[in-house]
Structures are given as structure tokens and as C-alpha cells.
Amino acid sequence: MFDDRYTLAYKRYPYKKSADQDAAAPVRHPVVVMGGGPIGVATALDLGRQGIPTLVLDDHEGVGMGSRAICFAKRCLEIAGRYGCGKPMVDKGVVWNLGKVFHKDDQVFEFNLLPEEGHEYPAFINMQQPYYESFQLDRFEELQKDGAPIEIRGKNRVDSVEVHDDHVTLQIMTPDGPYTLEADWLIGCDGASSPLRTMLDLDFTGKVFQDSFLIADIKMKNDDFPTERWFWFEPTHGSGASTLLHKQPDDVWRVDFQIGWDVDRKEEMKEENIRRRLDAFLGEAVEYDMVWSSIYTFQCKRMDNFRHGRVFFAGDAAHQVSPFGARGANSGMQDVDNLGWKLGMVMRGEAPESLLDTYNMERIHGADENILNSTRSTDFITPKSEMSRILRDAVLDLSEKHEFARPLVNSGRLSVPCTYDGSPLNSADALDGPARSRPGSVCPDVPMGDGYLLSELGDTFTLLTIDADAPDEIEESGVKVTRLALSTKDDKTGALKERYLGDTESAVYLIRPDQHVAARRPNFDDNLIRAAIRRAIGKE
């Protein structure tokens, strides 16, 4: 009755019988989250920190095995930072800046990412997914101890749902048998093959790529392997059509072999066959232990709608991308970041329910951008036509000698947060400032004294003033907005001016709880800022 679909890396929330299972009538919960993966648990962290009772149901009892999503980008870490678990991730993760590109065994060029200075979090870290999930669950337990009304139930499998106008009814299976729950709101974070999506018979459309990839995580026996990312296009050593190597914590290296569509999975997964590829690729002299391996195929798909009345979808359940560019878990975290404050405001009666439709709008915009970027990488790595291959090879040939061709080499573009251009929550840009902080953008970080700007923003609406006067607090439509007053006099690195002022002298930014810019102008204007607040909460 309860078959595990995968092996656990860590058992974190063993099944315990809940009083709800013996209740005479179904117990109603304000929010139920389906799925205890990175996105489901992040949702509970976001809502729990707002004091909203949130129940996570997971059909397993902890964190699944396997490194899986190993690249966590800056925005994802900033969001985890807002939830209070970003720092341990950075301490554990591996940061690399040097990448090398090979074509048919020859190095074509190398690049240094040289990330921009003045951000609390690095451009990205490499880290096995179970660590990421564990740090979130540590934070989950910490919040619970501090009284946050959040709970996670292991071996609670949702078998069916019934969506009503003002609630959802869930049939749940446990080792002690079935029980029924009700939820005011249901959030499906139940992964790429989302059972919830299937139960509701909702569309999931897009492209399936006809290729498979073999992942091998190996532990090097000698530690002189460099912390670099190596990408091979068409290596001739017979290991795969393309091969990617990069480092994870604990001296573990991820090797990704592109092995084609018509493969005998069972045969390919045999250790001797994986070792044959690895030896061809690394050379016989390199000694290693195998840690984990898996074969995956992928698709670029999304749902038509991420909101269906009282039901939301987030993360892989809502959209799936190719792994090139690390836009899976990273974009799922941005879903949570976007949905959390909106649902909180609607549940507290501070904003109209229509605000929730902007979750759908803004995150579909994000999903489409991610699908576009990851599809382009895929098309470059695995050209679909003869001419596409000829052009790809021409780019690689030219890039060896000529710098101009290097930006065209696409083995995955770094995941960056999308800007919600055209969102109905934005007010028209009234500042002649830098494009990167225009309305809809996520606030760029800036060093401030001993800390950083982003740690001062978020959770609530903030009025950021730079060399501009404004009241310390404004209340509009029941929403409190507090001022954060900064001055270029304290801007030792010049980053504040560069990222928020440009050539202008002063600025007033209205910043959303998810640290995105809602409006900006050169000075404070009571009427206009109030209108911008109303607009940002869906009241205008």
C-alpha cells in the first residue's frame, strides 16, 4: 500500500498519526502544501514566517537520495537568505569561476565568470540537493520551535482532491489508512510528474527532447582535480555526445554524459558501463569511487495556468525546463517568493483575491523566459538539423581564435531572475535611473556598512529613499510601508549609486515583500506613492 518511489538520503519527518485522522468531521486547514521537496518546504517557510498555518503533506518521510539539482543561483540563495537559511548553504557549497570549453577533445577557450562585486551571495553555488533540502528543513524545525504554525506529515499521500469554490477536500492515505482533510488553499509542489495536476486533469504542454543523459557522481581519490567547469562538445573519447564535469562539496564531481535517445537504460546503468565512459573521459590514471548515478530525459513544458481557483501550482509541477542553465529549483524558489506574500495579504484581507492572478501572470512570464533560455542551450548542445550543427561548429571553430564568437557558445546560461516587465502591479517608471532596477526587477544587492541591502528589504513593503525625504511610515489601504533611508554619503563602494541612481541625484523606490521594485521616482510624492502601493496590491 505504501511503496517508496525512491530511497531516502535523510529520514526527517517519520510518519506519526495525527489527531486529524480520528476527527469525526474533516478538519479544515488554512493552507495545505502537496509535496515536501525544496519548493513545498520553502512555501511553508514563507507562509510560516508570516504566521499562516501551513501543513505540508509528503508521501515519503524525508529527503530523497541523489545530488539532482546541484546548481543554486544567487536569487535562490537570496530567497533562502530571507527565510533564514541562506548562510549555511553558502558555507557548504562550492563556488567556481573558471570554465573551460572543449570541442572534439581540444580546449577551445576558457572563461572566468568574474562575478560582480558587492553582493552578499555568490552568483551560484554547486551543492547536492539533499543538503539544500536539509538546510531548509533545519530552518523549518527552528521556526516550529519559535512557534511558527507549520507542520510536515510524512507518509501522507494525497489520493484525490475535490475543488470547491471556497475550499478543497483531500483524500489522504497513510500507513494507518485513509482520512479526509479540507484546505482553504492548496498548493501543489509535487514535482514534474505532479499527481495533483493529473488528478485535476490539467494540461502540461511543450516539447520533449529526444535525448538522454547519464549522470555519474564520483568521489575522486586524489584531490588535485581543479574546481572548474569543463564542457565538451562532441568528445571523441566515446564517452558521450557532450560531457559536462563540475564539482560539488565533499570532493564529489558531477559528470553528465549525453548518451542519445535509443539507449538500453538497464545496460547503461551497469557500473562497468558507467566506468567505461568515465575511464574514457578521465583517463585510466584517475581513481574514483562511484557515489550515485541516474539516467534522465527532459522536457520543456508548462501548465497553461498556475492558478485554478483555490489551487496553485509551483516549481516543477507548474513548469519543467531542460537542466542546462539551472532553472528548475531556482525558478521554483522564485515561484514561492512570488506567491507567499500575495497569498498572505489575501488571507489577511489586506488585498483583493485578484492579486493572486498576478502570481500566474508574473510566474508564467518567468517560466517562458526560462524555457526559452534552456531550449536555446539545448539546441546549441544538441543541434536539431544539419545546418544548425554546421553553424554550431562554426561558432566553436571561430571561438578558439576569436573572442567575438565566445558569447555565442551556449552550454547553459546562468539562471538569473526574470524582470516582471509589464506586470499590472508595476507603476510606470518615473526615474531616469539604471535599467537593472526598473519596476518589475528584483532589487540588486549593495554593500551597506557591515552588511548588505537585501537583508534590510523584503517580508513587507519598503520605501527605499536615497538622498530623498519621505515620512518614516505610510499606511495605505491597511498596508504599512516603512522607510529605509540611505545616502550616497555612506556609499563607499559606489554600488548604491551605480545600481539605483545612475545619473540622477535622488530616488524613492517602492519595494515589494519579495524584493522586487514596484515603483520608482526621483522624490517622494504622497499621492503618487499611495497610488503605487494600491497598484502593487492589486487595488488599482
Added chain:
Amino acid sequence: MTDLVLTPNIESADDFYAELLAAHEGLSKDESDAFNARLVLVLANHVGDRDVLSDALKAASGKG
């Protein structure tokens, strides 16, 4: 005269590359070859400068 530019010079390079691939979509190999030939001639005319064109020919041949 200006030198042949061999440093990155295309804004939103990924967008351009996607547009280039899209232009070839649905064409046979012969049609694609013909398309590329026309494209080379259109771009060469835009460049105009004979020395720059000679340098471009060298760069493409691998000798530049």
C-alpha cells in the same frame, strides 16, 4: 579605415543566434546553403570596406 571587429559586438547574442537558426528552419540543405550565400553577400555589401572584407575572409578560413 576601420579594422575587422573580432571582439563581441552583437547585442543580445543569444537572440540573434536563435533568429539565425529560425531563418533556416524548414529549409532543405540546398536551400540553407543558398540562404547562407545570400546572407554573406548582403552582409559583405553592408561592410563595404575591401580591406575589412579581405580580413574577414582570412578569419573565416582560419588563417586570420
